[in-house]
Amino acid sequence: MSLSNDIKGIDLIKNKGLVWIYVDQPTREKLDTLSREYPLHELNIEDCLSKNQLPKIDRYDDHVFIILQFPTIKKEKTIPRFSQLSLFIGKDFLISIHQGNLKPLTDLFLACKFQNVKNIKAIMGNSPGYLLHSILDALVDDLLHLLMKVIGNLDDIEDAVFDDKVAIAKDISILRREITTLRRIVVPLKRIMVEVISRDVRKFSTDVEEEDLISYFNDINDHVSKVLEALDESKETIEIYKDTDHMLSSEKTNKILSFLTILFTLSIPVSIIGTFYGMNILIPGSVNYSENMFDYIPFMLTTGLSVGALIVMLYYFRKLGWLNNLTK
Structure with a gap:
């Protein structure tokens, strides 16, 4: 070559x-x-x-x-x-x-x-x-x-x-x-x-x-x-x-979510009470007091609707099976 x-x-x-x-x-x-x-x-x-x-x-x-x-x-x-x-x-x-x-x-x-x-x-x-x-x-x-x-x-x-x-x-x-x-x-x-x-x-x-x-x-x-x-x-x-x-x-994420869930859960009662007393209706124990029971009808309706909605949601969640683990 x-x-x-x-x-x-x-x-x-x-x-x-x-x-x-x-x-x-x-x-x-x-x-x-x-x-x-x-x-x-x-x-x-x-x-x-x-x-x-x-x-x-x-x-x-x-x-x-x-x-x-x-x-x-x-x-x-x-x-x-x-x-x-x-x-x-x-x-x-x-x-x-x-x-x-x-x-x-x-x-x-x-x-x-x-x-x-x-x-x-x-x-x-x-x-x-x-x-x-x-x-x-x-x-x-x-x-x-x-x-x-x-x-x-x-x-x-x-x-x-x-x-x-x-x-x-x-x-x-x-x-x-x-x-x-x-x-x-x-x-x-x-x-x-x-x-x-x-x-x-x-x-x-x-x-x-x-x-x-x-x-x-x-x-x-x-x-x-x-x-x-x-x-x-x-x-x-x-x-x-x-x-x-x-x-x-x-695991780290779950710990953070658990802490936030507990914190949110502890704040729920305060949020509910504050929400009720923040409404523009007569509520027993509030500053605006009345001896006429008919003045408390809005409060009764609000409370009844809230409790009724809670019962409906519990029934629906139980039907879906989300609450089964809590009842065992």
């Missing part, structure tokens, strides 16, 4: 016949340039230009195309976002394509490019299978760091759940979203890793490296499995914290 290292937006490293081509922020022009030198299928090129493809593996006679997703966090945002990584892996080349926001991949390429030959050999090895292992290992290690942050946030929420002075409903919701996002990344990654180990490691490894590379990929797969198990446990834990916070908040 005669691909030049001077093409803008495309960088490459060569080591003993193996070429690592690094592309960030892919464009149609860049991928068309690569397709003239390497057997890239048009459908795979379209997948690389899209930012929201589902993880998958496409196998061809002379190369394999892999799409993976890894989390990335912007400085102004704490919630992980999906970032797509596309890989073309052939007998003597590996092409990595991403949007430029996978920092572990960028750091790995720069370490390979600007450091000594010994470091290049440690990263690239002698086959594209070994280089693929190095890339996945760096990205999965970064995934483990994000998992540690999630577990740390879980510990903080555990301390805050039982603190009445702290409102953590929003923090719980954000952490649930983080865990869900990471699980949506790790579950397909686990499936892809199993397929790569079972079908593709031998295809792109030398006979000498084959056995060792399977062990290396099994180690990455083991890390992915541990991440998935930890995320499942974290999901269950955050659901418990959510239910606990809801229960404690409801």
